Amino acid sequence: MSFTIENLHEIAITRTHDPKDPSKADLLRKLVGNLSPEQWQEARKAYVDRFYVDPEHHLRNFDVYQEFPPLRLDPNLLLELLGILNKPDIDRDIAYIERLLTKANSRELTLQDRKEYFSWLPRIGLWDSPARQPTDNRTVDSYERRLRIQAWEKVSPVRFDYALKTIESAFPKLSVKFDTPRDKNIAAIASSHGAQWQELVDWAIGVLDAGYAVQVFTPYGRPIAIQRDSMLVREPPTEAVAVSLGLPGVGLGAPLRLDPLRLPKERIDYLLGNAVGADLFDPSQFGAVYLAGGLGFNEDVAITAPKSVDDDTHANITPTPHVLRMMNDAISHRLPIIALCHGPTLLACLDINIDGKREKLVKGVQVAALPALEPMVHAQGKLESQFSFYTWKTHDVLAEAGAIVDEQADLQDMTIVKTGVRDGLHIATGPGPQTALNLRKATISAINSRWGRV
Structure with a gap:
């Protein structure tokens, strides 16, 4: 044919x-x-x-x-x-891992190797083993991992994940240094279990073009992982049809302007390739913090679990230790915090000290977050198999922390930005990937207000 x-x-x-x-x-x-x-x-x-x-x-x-x-x-x-x-890409990926593993075993890996690896791995899609599922059950693993594990097992007796960890442990350490003033530097937290492409990249391109530097942090220093479905182009008329009918565009897929095959490679390499662990965060170097969302955010950044054995419709959320320390330092320095989609769930876990009194960070603050779309995505068979599924709402955990939430408003306008201030700390939030464009402006506005550039 x-x-x-x-x-x-x-x-x-x-x-x-x-x-x-x-x-x-x-x-x-x-x-x-x-x-x-x-x-x-x-x-x-x-x-x-x-x-x-x-x-x-x-x-x-x-x-x-x-x-x-x-x-x-x-x-x-x-x-x-x-x-x-995807066989051409899979074959190329396996050959690349083989080369890096050989260099790792001979201790020949360089910082350039690290940057290329950290930039390459997120482009595959979901790659890390499931966070809250049995790791020996491959039927709950992502298609991307399963296909590459199958291909890897044909060429190497070394376990796939062991090979990746061997490579990563042999990389030289990357330090976080800036020559720019702190108000020009933004720290972004992204998941190693599934960030959303538009929520990270659409925002980052805008602030980079505006002259800011972006440093990505992951909970444990592993590369960012991107939801595969969020990198695949899904442009009008698909999304436009839903919007024209008065329905929310659910943000499945990337708009054409964010097609990974069309974006400037050097810009994306810079963003993805320099990711480091949250334990390296120094608040004195940064002017703001951005919380990139995605389904994986609640797998390894702010981890969700059912409220109890008898209540799986509500969630407890626990920040990863390095992330918690990072955010507490950011709050102490009153760094503006910008978040969207699942990202605001981390805000529900955080406290702020005001006049010697410890209070919830979002108490009395208007906060936007992902509306209750996960049940719909799950019912349609579109939830990635490696993600745990609980019928909990982001708005519930935020409301329990004292935030002012309006799920209906967030659903009706997925581009909405809500802002608030707590004792000099500026907060800006949005409900989904469509908000990323508007959060560019909100980020710059919050930085200017905090650092006296209004």
């Missing part, structure tokens, strides 16, 4: 009465099996230009009108299809 975008589209969207139909895998293999990584990248761009949606979105049933169970592919068939579709 000769390769055409139209042939790929037909394979990606066609469904038969048999969700395990093996002919789809045969057709896809014949169509894309001989493409190089570079050819596949160009094909992916052309597909998006033609259909406004990444082909992987179509396979995963993430597009409009694909929410119904009869349209979903069998999970094992989907895994096979994703493996065929």
Whole structure:
């Protein structure tokens, strides 16, 4: 079969009465099996230009009108299809890990190797083992990890995760130093279990273009992980149709302007490649803190668990120790805090000392956060398999901490920004990925107010 975008589209969207139909895998293999990584990248761009949606979105049933169970592919068939579709990238990734592991064992890794690795790994999608699921059960692991583990086991007797940790432990240490004044430096906290692409990158590009420096911190110093679905382009008419009908655009996928294949590589390499652990945070170097959201935020930054055995509709949230220390230092220095989506859940865990009295940071502050969309995403089969699912609401935990929340308002306008001030500490929040653009301005405004540049 000769390769055409139209042939790929037909394979990606066609469904038969048999969700395990093996002919789809045969057709896809014949169509894309001989493409190089570079050819596949160009094909992916052309597909998006033609259909406004990444082909992987179509396979995963993430597009409009694909929410119904009869349209979903069998999970094992989907895994096979994703493996065929991404084989050029998977083969390249495995060869890259082999090279780095060889250098790690001979103690030859450099800082440049570290930056390339930390920039490369997030682009794969979810890669870390599930945080709150049995780690020996691969059926709850992300497709991206499962496919690469399968490929790795064919070439190496070393366990995949052990190989990654061996590589990471052999990297030279990266220090955090700035030549710019603190009010030009922003610390961002991102997850190693699933940050949301638009929520991190859309905001970061704006503040970088405005002349600010961004340093990303992760809870334990491992690379950022990005939700795979959030990097796959899903542009009008898909999102626009929902908005035109008066429904919220749920933010599944990335707008075309944030296509990872089209963004300036050097800018993204800088953002992702310099991530360090939260234990290296020095509040005297920074003018503000940004909390990037994503489903993984509550896996390793502010970890959620059911309230009790008898109550799994509400959550307890516990910050990771290094993150808690980092945020307490930020509060002591009255650094502005900007957060969106799941990011504001960390605010519910934090206290502030005012005139010798310890109070909840968000008490009496208007806070926006992710509306109750997770149950819908789960019901539609769109929740990544490695994420734990509790039917709790971000607004509930914030309200319990004394915040002023309005879930309906956040749902009706997913671009809304809410602001407040607690004893000189500026707080700006938003409900989802669509807010990232507006939070650029809110970040700069909060920094200017805090550091006397109004």
